[in-house]
Amino acid sequence: MDILDLIQRRYTAKQYNATKSIPQEKIEDLKEILRLTPSSINIQPWKFTFVQNTEIKAKLAAVSMHNTEKINQAQLLVVFSVADDLDVFQKVVDNELPAFRRDWYNQMKASMPEADLKTWLAKQVYIALGVGLTASAALGLDSTAMEGIEADKYKDILNMNSHQPLFAMAVGYGAEEDFNRLETTPKSRRLLESVIESI
Template sequence: MTPTTLLDALNWRYATKVFDPKQTISGEHWDTIEESLLLTPSSFGLQPWKFIVVTDPEVKKQLLPHSWNQQQVVDCSHLVVLAAQGPIGDAELDAFIDKTHAERGGDKESLQFYRDLMGGFIAKMNDAQLITWAKNQVYIALGQLMASAAILKIDACPMEGISPTEYDKILGLDGSGYFTTVACPMGYRSTDDKYAHLPKVRYSKEQVIQHS
């Protein structure tokens, strides 16, 4: 990929307002999108999230009134609901250390310093702060999701205009330790979407980027 190719993809991307309900993302492309989510970086590598992929039309209809009736929820090919995990504790840290050891091998005792480092980090926060931290991590995944989609010429619309508590009920997240944070309908833009061809409104590089 060239720099021009990347910038072309990002310029092509926009928050799609009208999806073509007749177009579906292929299995190959969707598998790639899911792999890109798995590769998202996170603080300490802890991955405090879960991604719920909704394709069932009936579930989408249930979510619609709790999404400010934004039609993208039902017309998209795949609706990704990004949920934060929290508050994480010792069990999650131990599970991550076990996974790290399983993947990388070596002496597990050598990971104790990292385990203590993570433990010290979470010990400084209360439950509400830990959940806020996890939600912030989710937005890293959202950015990776949208960038990956743009490169594949898949449309997306990040959506905070939802009722997270109602989403949790409908998606069975209540009591799971995961909390809906943001949703992202994905698919292909309709030719009727007037927003597809509007120029982007962005401040200049000089206003938003500072070099030191």
């Protein structure tokens, strides 16, 4: 399938087939694909938590607003978090990034309020969501991006100290009867000429 077909056919799954397992190989591919996400100055301020454990997934589902049922049904939940303790993250920058990147980051950090720096870091994590949604489709899997989570409760359940959860992505095989499948709910987008300008 070419990339346009793939993007036209992907949809947000609202119901999953709870009994159809995802081959572990595909999950391992998804981990590596997320790791390879690009980011500004290659800063990589993320953590991706792959939750397959059904008990932990159920705890997270219970604090996921209108998304509870789909998280319980889906075989995989990926939680996307951003570095939140900037002192801890500084050690990552110092130890794992080349000097020219580190200098760039340090300059940015010195030149803006902490809240703005954190917003910029969080934006980088959203790039990984785009990659993850597209990659899921390419792997023959259905997915759901979800900002509808109680992030602070996720943080407690996952025992996170230096990261802040931002959103999650359910992954699995969409249920045949899902009303959000394209057969029942065709793709809805603004017109090309409204959103694309060609000069």
